[in-house]
Amino acid sequence: MISIFGVPGPLLFGQLSLGLINGAFYALLSLGLAVIFGMLNIINFAHGALFMLGAFASWMLLVPNTWLAMISPGLSVPDWLSLGYWPALVVAPVLVGAFGLLLERTVIRRLYKLDHLYGLLLTFGMALIIEGLARNAFGSSGMPYRTPDALQGPVNLGFMFMPKYRLWVLLAAGGMCLLTWFLIERTQLGARLRAATENPDLVQAFGVNVPRMISLTYAGGVALAAFAGVLAAPIYSVNPNMGSNFIITVFAVVVIGGMGSILGSIVTGFGLGIVEGLTKVFYPQASATVIFVVMVIVLLARPAGLFGKAA
């Protein structure tokens, strides 16, 4: 059996792959936060709750009649609405994104002229409400979500066996990160977004409907969180707290990467997932805190974050 630094290969690779999976979620979530912060100047504390909503939406779309019967006996919808996992990958982010659009239009947009702190408090309150309602409706024990049949079982990568579903999560999250990066950094739409982040008034004076762009950006960031939620559903149990478990770490990732940096979110997200995985192998006691230790070091050395521009 191969061993690296005295650690058996399978253990190392196993923890590395777990770290990468966590990193994939850090990356997807902090990417959405970065996009939203850049454009709206809002630190979206509701991101974890919206991630959770994505997972719940996906779970609800699996077999709607199960939970409809829980809410009110006799309530049911036609069977064709049992969409299953693959359509949910699209439908759940669209639904949750639309909910985000509603939040932006009704509440969040009232805060743009105020200090960041107000946005943080408002979205934190929204997170508590959303999670509270979910707990009320579904309890806090969590719902099982069966991995889709096509992704059951392991796959042999040559140096290790990996559950097919985890490989899929890595590919899907990586692909979505690349797609988002491309959209923002390499397209005309992205150029408008970046310009509006710098000087929204001037971009609007060029004839761009900036308020609509801001709403859609929030919806897009929320949809990214919901997409992560759908991916997470078969890995973590679908429960109302799944977002708050993630969100604190994700904010550390955002701070380390640099507030508002797209590339920074992606690289830091995956990178810190790996760091966390490696710590589990070499010094497990520190695995829960290592990200925050990194955060402290980065804040001391580069207060704007690894990829952030000094204000």
Add this chain to the structure above:
Amino acid sequence: MLNAANPADPMLRIAGLNSWYGESHILHGVDFDVREGEVVTLLGRNGAGKTTTMKSIMGLVPRREGSIRFKGAETASMRPDGIARAGIAFCPEERGIFASLSVTENLMLPPQIAPGGMSVAEIYTLFPNLKERSGSQGTKLSGGEQQMLAIGRILRTGARLLLLDEPTEGLAPVIVQQIGRTIREIKARGFTVLLVEQNFRFAATVADRHYVMEHGRVIDMIPNSELSANMDKLHEYLGV
């Protein structure tokens, strides 16, 4: 003030324009008009309200009252994006080049609002420097190049009225001359230009008429042909 050779309604007519920044009342009833194909300047000392007038036309002030009619339609209650889509393009004093965008991205940023704008090739002919530096970050350009980029990008959009806020500010004489040639060139192409200037010697080389502003009002209008006869008055207005 009516020009017999051009009896049509003015392209832009501003009447009784008042503007505020918070509690500060900046414009106190500005009146003037700009006819199609003209180059018109707003002259005046610092703080006279020239830039605020431009921003008021674009809808970029927190509060404005009065009438701003563009091609006969009232725009005083429209949002900036609606005003831009009606056919007015704005080149701000600080140039507004975006640091996170390349030169090409800056150039392509304003959406086309109507046919009839200049092509990118024509803009590069006008400003050859921009073509050479198309891949650079926008704010890495020299001040003169940034100004060319700021003007160039609004020529593409199809807007026929261009608001240029102090395009020569802080630029070397040779660049100022190039900006002057550019303004004459775009006038020859039928664009209408409203120009804010501190430098009336430069303004005299490009403009048809000059409005003089003081304390948030237009206090005089001098046709360019009568500029030399009115030098004393102008020196007094501008305090130079």
